[in-house]
Amino acid sequence: MVRETSVDVAVVGNGVLGLAVAVETARRAPGLRIAVIGPPGRAGAATAAAGAMLNCFGEVTRYTGWHPAAQAKFALARQALDRWPRWLEQLADDAGPPTGETALRSHVPGTFVVLGGGVGTIAADNFTALCRAVEEHGEPHDVIDPADVPGLAPAPQARPLRAVHLHREGCVDARAVLAALEAAARRHRVRMVPDTVSEVLVSADTVRGVRLADGSTLGAGAVVLAAGSRSSELTADVLPPGAVPPLLHGAGSALLTRRTRPGGARQAIRTPNRAAGCGLHLLPLLGTERQYLGATNFITCTRPDGPVVGAAEILIRSARQEIDQALAGSQLTAWMWGARPITLDGFPLIGSCPVAGLHFATGTYRDGFHCAPVIARHLAARLLGPGPADADWAWFTPYRAPIETMTVEQSLTETATHAAETAREHGLSLPFFLDDEPVATYVRDRAHRLFDRLGHPVALPPEILLLAFILAARGNDHPARWLADHLHAAHTHHAPAPDA
Numbered sequence: 032m033v034r035e036t037s038v039d040v041a042v043v044g045n046g047v048l049g050l051a052v053a054v055e056t057a058r059r060a061p062g063l064r065i066a067v068i069g070p071p072g073r074a075g076a077a078t079a080a081a082g083a084m085l086n087c088f089g090e091v092t093r094y095t096g097w098h099p100a101a102q103a104k105f106a107l108a109r110q111a112l113d114r115w116p117r118w119l120e121q122l123a124d125d126a127g128p129p130t131g132e133t134a135l136r137s138h139v140p141g142t143f144v145v146l147g148g149g150v151g152t153i154a155a156d157n158f159t160a161l162c163r164a165v166e167e168h169g170e171p172h173d174v175i176d177p178a179d180v181p182g183l184a185p186a187p188q189a190r191p192l193r194a195v196h197l198h199r200e201g202c203v204d205a206r207a208v209l210a211a212l213e214a215a216a217r218r219h220r221v222r223m224v225p226d227t228v229s230e231v232l233v234s235a236d237t238v239r240g241v242r243l244a245d246g247s248t249l250g251a252g253a254v255v256l257a258a259g260s261r262s263s264e265l266t267a268d269v270l271p272p273g274a275v276p277p278l279l280h281g282a283g284s285a286l287l288t289r290r291t292r293p294g295g296a297r298q299a300i301r302t303p304n305r306a307a308g309c310g311l312h313l314l315p316l317l318g319t320e321r322q323y324l325g326a327t328n329f330i331t332c333t334r335p336d337g338p339v340v341g342a343a344e345i346l347i348r349s350a351r352q353e354i355d356q357a358l359a360g361s362q363l364t365a366w367m368w369g370a371r372p373i374t375l376d377g378f379p380l381i382g383s384c385p386v387a388g389l390h391f392a393t394g395t396y397r398d399g400f401h402c403a404p405v406i407a408r409h410l411a412a413r414l415l416g417p418g419p420a421d422a423d424w425a426w427f428t429p430y431r432a433p434i435e436t437m438t439v440e441q442s443l444t445e446t447a448t449h450a451a452e453t454a455r456e457h458g459l460s461l462p463f464f465l466d467d468e469p470v471a472t473y474v475r476d477r478a479h480r481l482f483d484r485l486g487h488p489v490a491l492p493p494e495i496l497l498l499a500f501i502l503a504a505r506g507n508d509h510p511a512r513w514l515a516d517h518l519h520a521a522h523t524h525h526a527p528a529p530d531a
């Protein structure tokens with residue numbers, strides 16, 4: 032068989048975003064030659080480790096209303112919430128039996144969000160913001176007694192105080208949907224290339240294709256970068272330094288269990304997002320008593336090697352304590368790990384850039400699975416024409432200075448609060464006269480020292496500042512240098528022209 036050496040669209044990355052973009056584009060333009068390039072094993076991919084919750088309101092935090100960019104991100108997640116049922120049916124049709132059917136059956140509507148008694152003000156504020164948002168937007172929900180949440184069986188001292196049931200938000204089995212996307216892509220004649228891209232080929236400010244790890248090249252009229260948290264590695268030689276916010280790695284661990292005792296979650300049970308990370312969640316999966324338990328979150332600017340034991344310990348301890356004590360007796364059937372693609376400012380990178388034909392579909396952090404159908408629709412429209420003009424999407428244009436949703440001072444204060452609350456949630460207990468002041472003071476001092484080194488301080492999201500640049504940086508100068516270099520380059524690149 033002669034191997035084709037050029038395609039119309041080369042999608043780099045075979046996670047949920049790359050595949051969703053390829054399938055949506057192929058559906059709209061059946062004659063287009065599309066290739067998806069990515070290693071079949073997907074080691075470290077976020078998609079393969081996701082639950083996945085399909086949450087919009089469940090992801091609301093106290094920061095959602097702080098800035099128009101955060102509101103635009105919320106609007107995107109709302110569109111996805113409306114789109115999922117139809118998108119999944121269409122995917123099932125495209126994939127055909129049995130994969131399409133399995134993905135469809137894995138969808139479980141309904142999510143219980145529970146607020147535990149022992150959590151700090153950040154989780155409590157996030158829960159309040161969530162309740163306000165469902166009221167404001169008329170989202171179907173019930174405020175219920177936590178004792179009535181089926182499958183919720185926490186330790187007595189961790190009984191939740193409040194609970195809300197979100198009717199339309201739910202979960203799917205990410206691995207079943209991924210299999211359906213692959214099947215749909217093949218049926219749409221998308222070429223699957225089981226390799227890794229080593230270079231994006233650009234000349235005269237126009238994308239020409241990609242070079243693969245085996246040394247061969249694949250010409251392409253358009254390239255979509257959907258390589259998850261590794262996408263920045265491919266733009267270093269193609270785009271000016273500082274032009275696009277870089278990607279960090281939000282490492283997350285999760286596990287699959289099989290219950291050995293009756294009970295268990297019948298719909299998704301989750302906490303609100305909490306200090307420095309994501310919410311704890313237990314999801315029912317297809318099959319006898321199968322459950323997904325997620326997830327940890329640790330953000331770094333260098334690629335992590337794999338999961339760490341401490342993450343496993345925290346996940347299991349918190350889940351037993353706050354959600355279901357019977358988890359201890361469940362069988363552990365799989366341990367999963369992946370790196371969420373998160374940008375320096377926490378907002379996604381979606382759309383085109385000044386290199387003609389180069390598009391981004393990444394930076395989705397903790398809800399990229401949920402948002403995939405609308406991001407795919409947007410990208411497909413852009414690949415096939417100018418695409419719709421929409422002010423909300425403009426926030427996520429890849430060529431941008433980091434978006435700041437708060438002042439530098441607020442970022443420092445919030446970061447210190449996240450640190451103190453995280454420490455308390457993980458069992459730190461101090462004499463009454465100390466409160467959590469030492470933790471907050473330590474983090475504030477470190478943050479001030481870091482900011483003193485930055486020529487152009489930027490208000491980073493608290494969890495990024497805390498995890499990637501304060502905690503991960505202990506005894507290691509690289510993160511601070513990395514940040515200073517990037518912010519300097521971004522400042523230089525995006526500074527207004529002198530006569531502007």
Ligand SMILES: Cc1cc2nc3c(=O)[nH]c(=O)nc-3n(C[C@H](O)[C@H](O)[C@H](O)COP(=O)(O)OP(=O)(O)OC[C@H]3O[C@@H](n4cnc5c(N)ncnc54)[C@H](O)[C@@H]3O)c2cc1C
Binds near residue numbers: 049285368
């Ligand atoms: C533990 C965990 C739980 C999560 N839970 C949820 C959830 O409940 N709901 C939700 O909406 N989201 C969730 N997320 C986030 C979600 O998984 C991500 O936002 C989303 O999957 C990102 O998809 P992606 O396709 O951009 O990236 P990825 O899934 O990381 O895929 C990128 C792909 O590109 C490939 N690749 C990398 N480099 C190259 C290269 N050079 N050439 C070719 N291919 C390359 C990789 O192998 C990988 O397969 C979770 C993430 C984690 C880690």
